[in-house]
Amino acid sequence: MNYYEKELRALKRSGRFRRRELPERGVHDFASNDYLGLAHNKNLHLQTCRQLERGDIHAPKASLLVGGYHHEHRNFEKELCRSNEFEEGVVVGSGFAANIALIEALVRKGDVLIMDASYHASGVLASNIGALNKEFFAHNDMLHLEKLLSRHQDKKRRIVAVEGVYSMEGDIVSKEVFELCAHYDAILVVDEAHSSGVIGKNLLGVYDLYDVKIAPNHIKMGTLGKAYGSFGAYILASEHIITYLLNRAKPLIYATALSLYDTVLAHRSFLYIQEHKGALKKEIQRRQQLVYKVLGIEMPALILPIPIGNNERVIEIKKELEAEGFAIGAIREPTVPSAILRIIARLGEDAVSFERLLRELRNYF
Numbered sequence: 208m209n210y211y212e213k214e215l216r217a218l219k220r221s222g223r224f225r226r227r228e229l230p231e232r233g234v235h236d237f238a239s240n241d242y243l244g245l246a247h248n249k250n251l252h253l254q255t256c257r258q259l260e261r262g263d264i265h266a267p268k269a270s271l272l273v274g275g276y277h278h279e280h281r282n283f284e285k286e287l288c289r290s291n292e293f294e295e296g297v298v299v300g301s302g303f304a305a306n307i308a309l310i311e312a313l314v315r316k317g318d319v320l321i322m323d324a325s326y327h328a329s330g331v332l333a334s335n336i337g338a339l340n341k342e343f344f345a346h347n348d349m350l351h352l353e354k355l356l357s358r359h360q361d362k363k364r365r366i367v368a369v370e371g372v373y374s375m376e377g378d379i380v381s382k383e384v385f386e387l388c389a390h391y392d393a394i395l396v397v398d399e400a401h402s403s404g405v406i407g408k409n410l411l412g413v414y415d416l417y418d419v420k421i422a423p424n425h426i427k428m429g430t431l432g433k434a435y436g437s438f439g440a441y442i443l444a445s446e447h448i449i450t451y452l453l454n455r456a457k458p459l460i461y462a463t464a465l466s467l468y469d470t471v472l473a474h475r476s477f478l479y480i481q482e483h484k485g486a487l488k489k490e491i492q493r494r495q496q497l498v499y500k501v502l503g504i505e506m507p508a509l510i511l512p513i514p515i516g517n518n519e520r521v522i523e524i525k526k527e528l529e530a531e532g533f534a535i536g537a538i539r540e541p542t543v544p545s546a547i548l549r550i551i552a553r554l555g556e557d558a559v560s561f562e563r564l565l566r567e568l569r570n571y572f
């Protein structure tokens with residue numbers, strides 16, 4: 208008997224069926240989140256291997272709290288804190304786990320979670336654990352957020368969750384969120400999965416872009432599997448919030464610490480980005496200018512969503528573009544309310560191929 212056959216048939220009928228696919232060889236990658244192309248940088252990989260070879264272990268062996276904490280973790284946390292001007296930090300096994308850790312541990316009885324309606328699935332999943340009090344505000348709508356903050360002034364704590372750059376819309380969170388959270392004494396969680404390494408004077412993300420002075424209510428979550436060309440995540444916050452998370456957040460307590468390879472690789476990539484930020488920023492701007500020139504669309508970061516509105520059609524277009532030598536994302540419901548093509552203007556592909564893809568895309572809208 209096939210236990211889930213009926214459900215799979217329903218998914219196929221509605222054009223929502225998903226499958227893993229190995230990437231075609233020789234196709235230009237405009238689909239992955241490797242924004243700066245660092246996943247292809249063999250020097251960073253070799254430097255990481257050499258550094259690990261010098262130590263006596265190469266795997267973390269246990270959770271951070273029972274012997275799995277290594278000086279490579281600490282060095283990277285210190286670097287992240289210093290550059291981002293946060294008091295304390297902790298590395299986490301993945302961005303998904305970091306969101307579960309933050310939302311599940313921070314929102315207690317008598318608090319309210321106020322989350323952008325487009326927040327990542329990991330945060331939404333965490334908001335469904337237990338019976339926490341939660342509200343969603345319309346995507347990036349600061350008037351709606353203010354209404355909710357004002358309505359919940361009687362709550363013990365207000366915890367607001369936003370993304371720096373939204374993974375599907377590609378837009379940047381409004382600067383007003385920082386002022387509103389300060390005014391209503393709310394804790395602010397910013398998921399910088401798609402903004403760190405991509406925006407800001409120092410390519411550090413949205414706190415950097417808006418030149419926000421870091422305050423005790425600020426929390427930054429970042430992932431290492433995107434612009435940083437590695438795998439894993441980190442949380443930066445005040446010393447007391449990080450200490451609290453280490454005592455309450457289950458993904459930090461009950462999971463093996465971040466792999467040492469991923470930690471060292473991300474650290475090396477981070478330093479590489481800081482060293483080459485001028486050149487990288489120029490290349491990012493070049494991609495943004497090309498999008499404007501060919502399609503007349505402003506792309507504030509490196510994500511270009513193209514609305515198509517039909518689950519079957521986005522898959523067809525993805526296949527047609529693949530035949531032309533371009534891999535792009537075809538994102539369907541329920542990940543997005545209405546199907547889109549999601550193009551990542553990765554620096555790992557040259558600007559000439561990117562412009563060719565943009566010209567192809569003109570056939571579709």
Ligand SMILES: Cc1ncc(COP(=O)(O)O)c(C=O)c1O
Nearest residue numbers: 301302303327374400430432439
């Ligand atoms: C906004 C956002 N947050 C969190 C995650 C999860 O991060 P990770 O892939 O490191 O688990 C993603 C990942 O795809 C994401 O887009």
